[in-house]
Amino acid sequence: MRSNTTRLIIRNVSHLGIGQIASTTLGILLSAVIGRALEPAQLGILYTVFAISSFAYVIVDWGQGTYLVREMARGRTDEPRLIGSALLIRLVAVVVLSAVGVAVAGPLGYSGQIVVLALLAMLSGIPATLFAPFACSLRSKDRMDVDASVNIVGKATMLVATTIALRLGGGLPEVILMQAVGGVTILLIGAIAALRLNIKVAAPVTNVLRELVQHGAPLATFSLVIASQPFIEIMMLSALAGAAVVGWYGASNTILGIVTSPAMILLAATFPALSRASRSLPDLRRIIDTTGRVMFIAAAFTSSALYLFADHMVAIIYGHGRFVETASILRVSALFVPLLFLVFVLASAMNAVGRNKAMAVISIVRIFVCVVCNWLLIGYWQQRFGNGAIALVIIAGVAEIPAMIACLVLLPKGAVGSAVTHNVIRACLASLCTVLPLSMLHPLGLLYLTPLFALLFAVMAMLTRLVLPSDLRLAVEMVRNKLAPMARRSAPDG
Secondary structure (H helix, E strand, C coil): CHHHHHHHHHHHHHHHHHHHHHHHHHHHHHHHHHHHHCCHHHHHHHHHHHHHHHHHHHHHHCCHHHHHHHHHHCCCCCHHHHHHHHHHHHHHHHHHHHHHHHHHHHHHCCCHHHHHHHHHHHHHCHHHHHHHHHHHHHHHCCCHHHHHHHHHHHHHHHHHHHHHHHHCCCCHHHHHHHHHHHHHHHHHHHHHHHHHCCCCCCCCCHHHHHHHHHHHHHHHHHHHHHHHHHHHHHHHHHHHCCHHHHHHHHHHHHHHHHHHHHHHHHHHHHHHHHHHHCCCHHHHHHHHHHHHHHHHHHHHHHHHHHHHHHHHHHHHHHCCCCCHHHHHHHHHHHCCHHHHHHHHHHHHHHHHCCCHHHHHHHHHHHHHHHHHHHHHHHHHHHHHHCCHHHHHHHHHHHCHHHHHHHHHHHCCCCCCCHHHHHHHHHHHHHHHHHHHHHHHCHHHCHHHHHHHHHHHHHHHHHHCCCCCHHHHHHHHHHHHHHHHHHHHHHCCCC
16 A cells, blocks of 8 residues: 555656656746846845736635645545636636735835736736646546646747747736736646546535535635745835845745745645545644655755756856855755654645644744744844845745644644654755755855765765665656656557
8 A cells, every 4th residue: 555655645746746847947947037137136026026917816825735635635526617607716816816905005115116016916917827727536536647738838838939029029918918928828738638638627516606605715824924924024024124134034035935846846746635634633644654755855955956057057047246144045945854754744734734823823923923024133133144035045944933833732632643854854864964065165165066966965865774676676666667658659660
């Protein structure tokens, strides 16, 4: 059974793996194109606008990203009505939120430029949000390969369109509008893929609309609380440290999002299995253990790579001598990556078993503590060290500790075994043993440091038993099984 579960997870992740390489590359290129064309203050404004629209689109989603996958993975027969009702809720929510946002923007003190750009970002996000219910259906059926392919094409289109717009002298409005170009591409290709896979849409019905609103409320509350954190952080940084620091922080979050995206894909790939296993404690524990091991391998790799290559990442994406302070923010963020990934795993399990209200309460308390500490420390850190964003990162990282403890207490007893704790410790050891010796060789440069890092990390992962020989054998077997049909098709007849 463990082997079948592991195979399912590896299959889902492998479907997304190749796509993620392409997606990450496109994300890096897009960040480079935008970052090299804009100054830190401009990037700070853009990051603020995207934070506002992202917060609004959490309300538009209304918990559907979790609820639809969970229900569809359990075999709902009314899936077409679920999709149709979800589409209607999204469209209505975008219209209402756009109108409300414009009405309250003035009293809240937003400048006219930010209001216009935020409204433009809301409208530009409509095509992509209409694809989301179809993406939920694809994930529930373990067709992450289709979901990844659609998003890759959309990102590639967005990259090309943004590059052309900036070359023609475009600025912030054009960068935002190109999000719509990528979204339209995603919606069109995604709709075609859904039709081919017999994913149908039916007219909305009252009882399903009521169900999505009612059951999505706790999930939306949790998501809103999570989304409010970066929104509040940006507002506080802007007020206490200035637009340039917001730009540094936004650049660091962009890079952090790129390097942690494989882990987010893993969680998305395993959530259907978690949902199906949520009614059986032994199955739930097995899925959490399996997901956790892969997540902590990713955590160790991400943490050590982020710490060692922060300067190189910033220079490659934003250019030498620009956004220098961003590297310092990334190195501090790297210290908290294993803890952050552990909380990701626990939060995913909490959502799978339906402890959404508890997660919302945990997140609200966590954000309240962060806001108070940020208000007290960002200004001091800015005056003392010239980069208030570092204080924000430290506070957010430390706040994950009580959140982790709360999740462990509230999950069903026995759902999280000792294997999770052991693998977290192994991940920290592997990362530490990789970073310490290579930090002394940092002047070697990227060309020599990269292969040394890959080799040393692999050795440390094996020595700490974070990666087991059985994992390598299973991975090789999965690759062979994947390549075998291709080899048979390419073999000459006769």
